[in-house]
Amino acid sequence: MVDEQQTIRIGIAEGAILTGPGTITTTGLGSCIGLVLFDVIDHVAGMVHVMLPESPSPSPALPQKYADTGIRWLYENVLEAGANRARLKAKYAGGSQMFRGLQTEALRIGDRNIAAVAEHLSQLHIPIVNFDVGGSVGRTIRFELPSRALHIRTARGEERSI
Template identity: 45%
Template structure:
């Protein structure tokens, strides 16, 4: 069994028996897709809600509206069935308190909303989520079982 690491603004896939992990989810959202029939998991570490914010060369893994379609495409190439995919979300914390309630400062909640919108457009059901709050998270998906382990700073480990 290998542990495949996903960096910030990155995405990757894992086939059973491997695991896939990302660290440092603050306002970023970890989007996990899983095909239980074919035992293929995918993960995207989404930093920002929309690629219209991009300046210069577009990193598709960085934005919710481009990372999720790319992850689906990569999983299908690896043998996943699009109609069998389910999703889990983690992250999207509000890491800093701001005295001004500017929408631009709500990166975490906006990331969660954008990921949900992209998953809805792809017709992929969200089975579970651990989003919001103000603590960082590390997540790891077991591609055999589809269980997502979430380690939250000062709050221990939970399974989704």
């Protein structure tokens, strides 16, 4: 079998699963959060690009849009793709406040998303390896298998990997 590299891109309120070598990318995270769950031994991982902390209904049309239903969707789908429950770990980035000095409630969405992601991961007992959150800068992230590195690039040209 040819060793194929998969290249997956997801948009806002989308999610995808990666099995085997390849990358999942999502561009332009502002107050949204890009969350990755991965198996620390097998090559199974998934990413969601969540937008809001809570779903207005238990089964929304786009579960990946919300932290609560998005994490649940990702958890179920990585397990279905062969990840081992006890070996699951998380990395995530995002949750910025892009517009300083905003007077509306929207200004705290980034912080609320960060809190919601941490809470739902803890409810599922999934350890957090690392995260890169907050500030006032947009992020493009790329998760890579087999290295399990999450590469982060900002609009200012900063790059780091967690």
